[in-house]
Amino acid sequence: MSTPRDEDRLMDHKYDDIQEYDNPLPTWWNVIFWATIIWSIIYFLNVIPGVGSGKGRQALYEDEMAKAQELYGSPEQQAEAAIDEGAMAAALADPAKLEAGKVVFATTCSPCHNMDGGGNIGPNMTDDYWIHGNSPKAILTTITKGVPEKGMPTWAATLKPDQIANVAAYITTLRGTKPAVAKEPQGILMTPDGQPAGADSGAVK
Ligand code: HEC
Numbered sequence: 370m371s372t373p374r375d376e377d378r379l380m381d382h383k384y385d386d387i388q389e390y391d392n393p394l395p396t397w398w399n400v401i402f403w404a405t406i407i408w409s410i411i412y413f414l415n416v417i418p419g420v421g422s423g424k425g426r427q428a429l430y431e432d433e434m435a436k437a438q439e440l441y442g443s444p445e446q447q448a449e450a451a452i453d454e455g456a457m458a459a460a461l462a463d464p465a466k467l468e469a470g471k472v473v474f475a476t477t478c479s480p481c482h483n484m485d486g487g488g489n490i491g492p493n494m495t496d497d498y499w500i501h502g503n504s505p506k507a508i509l510t511t512i513t514k515g516v517p518e519k520g521m522p523t524w525a526a527t528l529k530p531d532q533i534a535n536v537a538a539y540i541t542t543l544r545g546t547k548p549a550v551a552k553e554p555q556g557i558l559m560t561p562d563g564q565p566a567g568a569d570s571g572a573v574k
Contacts, residue, residue, distance in 0.1 A: 457509060484549070488555075497566070503563050505537065
């Protein structure tokens with residue numbers, strides 16, 4: 370037997386003698402249902418910043434890189450900033466900076482140039498023969514840009530400009546010192562102020 374209230378809820382059709390109730394969905398359910406649909410449209414269209422899949426990882430990466438370039442300059446500008454003769458001269462006059470340069474040399478350069486600069490895979494730093502020149506600018510340029518095809522890495526990618534200035538200053542202090550094992554001269558005989566030491570300087574390979 371059905372109560373009068375149940376009668377009210379009965380729908381007016383009848384199939385195979387079966388009648389059904391009209392059971393409307395609760396309001397809270399409907400609200401959530403429509404909210405998810407509206408949310409999905411907003412999400413899909415990406416109209417509200419922070420809601421949606423955004424511009425995608427590639428675009429986000431490029432944005433970040435562009436911001437970094439604005440802050441720190443392009444890799445080329447960073448390399449140019451490391452070729453700073455003023456900073457190298459300042460390092461030469463400052464024992465603390467020379468000491469910092471020595472630490473960079475010991476940790477970063479010695480595997481190829483030896484701890485005392487006598488040379489190994491890389492050339493001897495204690496003699497007066499230079500392949501790429503020994504003016505401050507030439508030394509800074511060689512360190513900053515490297516000679517990748519000959520096995521000298523590009524240090525602008527790893528070292529900061531002040532570290533490059535410090536280590537460049539430090540290697541000039543090795544001139545004339547007596548390394549345990551001195552590698553044979555490579556390049557051209559140079560005067561200390563960065564000039565080829567004359568026509569009879571005798572280039573060594
Ligand atoms: C992986 C080995 C390697 C490391 C590490 C390395 N160098 Fe070199 N370096 C070389 C080689 C090889 C050359 C010779 C390049 C050529 O033949 O043109 C060279 C050349 C140089 C020259 C030019 C010498 C010349 O005769 O003109 C300088 C200056 C120099 N290196 C400084 C450094 C400094 C400073 C560091 C550490 C920050 C360093 N190198 C680390 C391998 C290395």
